[in-house]
Amino acid sequence: MTNGTGRVHRVGMLVFPGVTMLDVAGSAEVFVEANRYGAHYDIALYSPDGRAVRSSTGVHLAVDGRAADAEHLDTALLPGSEGVATAGLDPSLVAAATSLANSAPRVVSVCTGAFLLATTGMLDGRRATTHWRHAEKLARRHPRVTVEPDSIFVTDGPIATSAGVTAGIDLALALVEDDHDAALSRDVARSLVVFVQRPGGQSQFSAPSRSPIPRNRPLRDVLDAVAADPAGSYSVPELAGAVGVSPRHLTRLFQQELGTTPARHIERIRLEAAQAFLDAGHTVTSAATRSGFGSDENLRRAFVQHFGVPPATYQRRFSRTATVGTDPSGTEPSSTEPT
Template sequence: MATARRGGAHRVGILVYDGVKLLDVAGPSEVFSEANRMGADYRLVLCSPGGEGVVTSTGMRIPVDAAADRTARFDTVLVMGGDIFPGRPVGPELLAAVRDLAQHADRMSSICTGAFILAAAGLLDGRRATTHWRHTGTLARSFPRVSVEPDAIFVRDGRFYTSAGVTAGIDLALALLEDDHGDELARRVAQSLVVFLQRPGGQSQFSPSLRGPRPQTPALRAVFDAVAADPAGDHAVPRLAARAGMSPRHLSRLFQSEVGMSPAKYVELIRFDAAKAMLDAGHSVTAAAERAGFGSSESLRRAFVQHVGIPPRAYQQRFRSAYRGAAGEARRGAGDVAPRGFAD
């Protein structure tokens, strides 16, 4: 399947349509184009169901190279997402195009809501898949034969790959690149594009501290901002309540009603995010624990095990070789989901 093993140009078909999200097209395309500048040989072919140019989500018109049913076979096909899905049914012309492409492609991939197109074509029946976190519930309800992974960056099941929203398409393209040419080229491309080569498929799509809504009460927003600005500060509930000008009991009630968690839980999540960022930057576990306000490396270890299932030292080791691990999992057999254990 991979270019490096088979030799010759690796043809990548990019399926677009009216309403396609421009960034879904541009991000993965840049990964393969940058790889070409470093010695790879990917041939990108933009195609649409009827061979006509399309209007993207931004209103920008882009031309295409060919009609989907009048192209030679592709090694990899990328089915792009668009804001129009899942709000409307997938049209018959688009369904026919993706089915035709799937018959002759080694790898079928979708970016963001492109998963709805693959699912509507019946290509994900009995398979695991993901899409943008906002639409995973809709995907599961609309296509009950698809096993939806609601919190994965991307999922591989056999020759089918599905990914979450927008930037996850870049993560998927980097993983495909590594599968073809190894981790060194993937790392060089990531560095050239100034993106993190750190997110394996099972990583959470969003930070735990961002899962709840931002509070409506101004005093509570001030508390949010103060904790985020100084995670290691003294954020005991009485001090937070004094900052907000209310009693600790009232502050706790507001947190539960507007945020869905206690003040202490919110502080822990902010500190966890801060510590993770420090580990990503190369700080030691002890330094990350101290600077993020955990007090001890053991406290940080317990938080990591709770939130991502592995201790911080193991997380840092995976961070350094995340895509090597993701590719290894993918090569071990069909139906694999790239390794879990990261929180975005």
């Protein structure tokens, strides 16, 4: 569908008891707003049995029919819920997701809707993403899917998946751009006061201390020591000597239990510490010193590499004490940056 053709683009959304309201409303709002700028999206809601459903917020959603009866869709959208990631999926919901997905040439999921989409088999052999909290679980349940846990959204052929909740808005804007052009997508983003393309990946929004707890006592002792004083000096020989093992054995433990090298894992611990310091309102310089990076530039390089944004930008978004509208780096924030 190209801009100006006037052809109606039919979007069918699957809703079900407990569906995350923002997964549905956020994407729908983008499409409706696009209609103000010349698009022609028509949105229909479908449930497994054709009955109204109660969303995660308690709001009841009226529907246009059963998912099995949906026809002539251009895009099928599968939102998520906490339940589809943490509990067994009802066969009727799986059947509805499969039916709706098969009724459209383009299929997208929002947040944990990727679990529904994966059950259809359409993600097999493709790249996908979901909310960072559930990315590892998606990869375990569906090993044929290549999960990209840090992506805001992933497009692989006619299939697209987005990360947690508001990332569905990012994906919907990208779909509008694909259907029309970048100018129309920018108009919609400006009207909704959101990014056209959000900087950085979703790891910047995830919680620190996500590292698994090692089973091996020497390795746990090493990580406890680093976490207690991330600014300390930690060469592999020093760490190995402190816990009474050889440097080679310690390196092997890191690979076996954590799948990485000592240096890389220590950097991850320091990054988590730096995030915590920035969240508490420390300056970038103070966070760099206290977390063991030593300099602003070292911390900036690590942040950009792992999170896609510099520490000052991260702090502007997440610090509990930063002054609203002021960037600690001294750069004026964008007037359209969401809070």
